[in-house]
Amino acid sequence: MSDAFAHGTVHQAADDLQAALRSAPHILQLWEGLTPLGRNEFICWVDDAKQAKTRARRIARTCEELLEGKRRPCCWPGCIHRTDKAPGKWQQAVLIDGKKS
Template identity: 40%
Template sequence: MTKTADKIRFKANLSRPASPKSATWTFLVLPASASTKLPTRSMTSVEGTLNGHPFQATLEPDGQASHWLKVPRALREAAGAAVGDSVTLTIAPVGQEPEPKVPADLRQALAADPAAGATWADITPRARRDWIAWITSGKQAQTRGKRLAVAIDKLASGQRRACCFDRSGIYGKGFGAPQAAA
């Protein structure tokens, strides 16, 4: 983890998402006072501890100028926490952004277009994550397919960033924390 001065400490409540009802993961919304200390209102990777148990994760924007964290069941259990508990977190931005998981359809399209693949290989992990988020944020399969085709064309022409993509969700409300189960 980074130096002590860079660490952000806070408490948050664990919630279970309302949908799907079978979800075994939990989430928490960062308090605004913690979120504002992060370098960006958009997706940002952090390392830290949850009730003293170490983790590394990517915080998601909540569309309200803050962030939320998906807490997998294994992390919650290792930290000895349950739904409804208040947990203590200490986080700091990671030194180097991790590589995002590339969806199979995008991976295949990049392999089929050498120019797009070359640009993809040359951009930062954060830029790759933006492209993935833009492609996958379409609600319908048709929209996702169109975005995938546009992304490959733009990458093949050397465009390095997803155009007009609001990474924070503040302006387009494209992101949000899950709704908590009652």
């Protein structure tokens, strides 16, 4: 068995997310079954958390959503870090403009 981990197209999964996904073979298999863009969305969503408690909740929710058959995080407008396409209007308003002070 290989120790290689399937990351996203832009983001690399941090150690805590990798540990949670590797904690159960079935969850890891579901993760590996996602497209690189799908994995990227989950990683970006987890990384976007501002507090450690929120990050931990999102990591747990990632595992739950995979078990529920979801292929993207629920209620996430998408990664704004991709360079292969421009952010959509909703991403611009919610994720980009919303962060400006």
